Amino acid sequence: MxxxxxxxxxxxxxxxxxxxxxxxxxxxxxxxxxxxxxxxxxxxxxxxxxxxxxxxxxxxxxxxxxxxxxxxxxxxxxxxxxxxxxxxxxxxxxxxxxxxxxxxxxxxxxxxxxxxxxxxxxxxxxxxxxxxxxxxxxxxxxxxxxxxxxxxxxxxxxxxxxxxxxxxxxxxxxxxxxxxxxxxxxxxxxxxxxxxxxxxLAANAFLAQRVSSVNAISALCEATGADVTEVARAVGKDPRIGGRFLDAGVGFGGSCFQKDTLSLVYACECSGLPEAAGYWRQVVAMNDYQKSRFVRRVVSSMFNTVAGKKVAVLGFAFKKGTGDTRESPAIDVCRGLLGERAHVSVYDPMVSEEQIQRDLAPAAAPAKARSRVAVARDAYEAARGAHGVCILTEWDEFRALDYRRIHGGMEKPAFVFDGRNVVDAGELREMGFVVYCVGKPLDEWLSHMPAAA
Missing domain, CATH: 3.40.50.720 (NAD(P)-binding Rossmann-like Domain)
Incomplete structure (x- = not known):
């Protein structure tokens, strides 16, 4: 208007x-x-x-x-x-x-x-x-x-x-x-x-389907040593496919993709089209799988337990350029970590502390769990004393952070779990980080620690 x-x-x-x-x-x-x-x-x-x-x-x-x-x-x-x-x-x-x-x-x-x-x-x-x-x-x-x-x-x-x-x-x-x-x-x-x-509905479902498709390929890339960025670039050069919405990550969020895809599922079911409904339902199921797979990778990499450990979460909005947290993958990742009894320190440049606490309240209902959620003023505060850092929103500032400074303030070994492929993994490894990037070849450390079932 x-x-x-x-x-x-x-x-x-x-x-x-x-x-x-x-x-x-x-x-x-x-x-x-x-x-x-x-x-x-x-x-x-x-x-x-x-x-x-x-x-x-x-x-x-x-x-x-x-x-x-x-x-x-x-x-x-x-x-x-x-x-x-x-x-x-x-x-x-x-x-x-x-x-x-x-x-x-x-x-x-x-x-x-x-x-x-x-x-x-x-x-x-x-x-x-x-x-x-x-x-x-x-x-x-x-x-x-x-x-x-x-x-x-x-x-x-x-x-x-x-x-x-x-x-x-x-x-x-x-x-x-x-x-x-x-x-x-x-x-x-x-x-x-x-x-x-x-x-x-169809437009949003098609876009969601592209994200789930590339995320499914990202899992196979990690298992085989392929690089999802290289695969996506090669696939996207086909003009019949194109390169947009082929960035692997921790999953899609926002107010539309899941809601509209599920609405399409329901329309198919009500129209007597169970096979079509099942196809679109799998788009959402794949998105849920990607988020849970990320949490399992964090837990398994850190000696199969994050209980009592501080994990920094950088980014809470569902994507950069907005303060919207509706269906943000960060919510499910944080809830998964809290369920494993981690201490979660969250920083997002556009999301308020009140919004973060409100979104995590269902998982942090008990007083002990609620006490394990902190909201930091910046990325350095969030990462100070942490065992691992999870990057869950592709804010530009996360590309330009002083990761050497961050590494110096973390527990060792220091882990970075990049859910948006924003960091230069090679540079961070030279600093001493153990790095996981979605759909990228795994560190030797991580390759010997498959994601927990």
């Missing part, structure tokens, strides 16, 4: 939310989320044609187009728990839109939703809209955290799905005209509603 306000200065954009503290933050100097370039865009348009308010109903009633961007988490109980999307927030929003509207509106799905959600929303609006005419469109977002502003300013595609009727086509054209103010028309794709809804 901020980018839309920037590119369409004659359109009034009002962002509404029921959380007044969140709205206050959007109106203040410290935005509630970190995204490179976003603060500058917000400050450029805020108070001109971009407004943030908790007066939800009044502004929804006045709007011509309503973008619904509510949370759509995975259900934790009931039918489809662990796979199906919980649409409670979406339904609540749709009922509110119907209740307060006195003029026709275009209602746009921005949240990632299961296929045919628009049909359910149409029914809610039709039965509760007091005769007001609504058109529902699907306009999924393909931005990535950390590069979102650039992705929006110059998108590779904008997807708009609508009904094949006169009113539906008019609604599609209305939204298309907004994007055409700054997006080349050949990048604006129009489809039917169901194709647009499914495209978002």
């Amino acid at each position: 901020a980018v839309m306000a920037l590119k369409c200065p004659d359109i009034e954009v009002v962002v509404v939310d029921v959380s007044r503290p969140r709205i206050d933050a959007w109106n203040g100097d410290h935005l509630p989320i970190f995204e490179p370039g976003l603060a500058e865009v917000v400050k450029a348009r805020r108070g001109k044609n971009l407004f943030f308010t908790a007066d939800v109903e009044r502004h929804v009633a006045d709007a011509d187009i309503v973008f619904v961007s509510v949370n759509t988490p995975t259900k934790t109980r009931g039918l489809g728990a662990g796979k199906a999307v919980d649409l409670a927030y979406w339904e609540s929003a749709a009922r509110m839109v119907a209740d307060v509207s006195h003029s026709g509106k275009v209602v746009v799905e921005k949240s990632t939703v299961p296929v045919r959600t628009a049909e359910a929303i149409e029914k809610i609006l039709a039965h509760n809209g007091h005769g007001v005419e609504f058109q529902v469109l699907s306009n999924p977002e393909f931005l990535a955290e950390g590069t979102a502003v650039g992705d929006l300013l110059c998108p590779d595609r904008v997807l708009i799905g609508g009904r094949d009727s006169a009113a539906g086509r008019n609604a599609v054209q209305t939204l298309r005209d907004v994007y055409a103010r700054w997006v080349p028309v050949d990048r604006i794709i129009t489809t039917n509603l169901w194709s647009a809804e499914l495209s978002k």
Whole structure:
């Protein structure tokens, strides 16, 4: 919405939310989320044609187009728990839109939703809209955290799905005209509603599948002495494959990949397609395996026990360029280490201590376990007195650390477990470190210590 306000200065954009503290933050100097370039865009348009308010109903009633961007988490109980999307927030929003509207509106799905959600929303609006005419469109977002502003300013595609009727086509054209103010028309794709809804799930599942595929190869590389970086570079030179999303690591995270892949699994199951469901389920299973394999490698390398040992964790966000920790691999790795009774010292340049403690609370519920989690002010503090260092987010600063200084302050032998392949393993070995990099040939030390079962 901020980018839309920037590119369409004659359109009034009002962002509404029921959380007044969140709205206050959007109106203040410290935005509630970190995204490179976003603060500058917000400050450029805020108070001109971009407004943030908790007066939800009044502004929804006045709007011509309503973008619904509510949370759509995975259900934790009931039918489809662990796979199906919980649409409670979406339904609540749709009922509110119907209740307060006195003029026709275009209602746009921005949240990632299961296929045919628009049909359910149409029914809610039709039965509760007091005769007001609504058109529902699907306009999924393909931005990535950390590069979102650039992705929006110059998108590779904008997807708009609508009904094949006169009113539906008019609604599609209305939204298309907004994007055409700054997006080349050949990048604006129009489809039917169901194709647009499914495209978002499919796109994220395909990307997740690429990550799981290269991580599966990384395990074989370690077993055979191959180098996953070299393999990925050779494979990625094939133009039919390409080189993006072929970086091996400790696993994918974020709010979308796992949730959307599991939603696709559930859609396949509900459509009577168990083989297709099993295929996509394995993408998530492979991601879980990669995280647990990393923990096993840490434990087995350090004489098959980390009990009572300090392990430094560098990076807690699911990737660099964001403070988002949703489904971050670091959470599962830390929980695995805590389960082995390690003392974990975490440092991340963009994640608060409160967030780290909150994410690790389920694993650290007992007082003794909670006391084994510390949050450091920098990487050197985190590593001081540690037996091992785990690099779990690819922040640029971790490439430039003084590892000789870090080595001097650690217990010996000093281990580095690089879950993002950011360090020069050869240089660190010359300093005296025992180094493990995902998918890379193992140290002689590590090759004699296979990962614990």
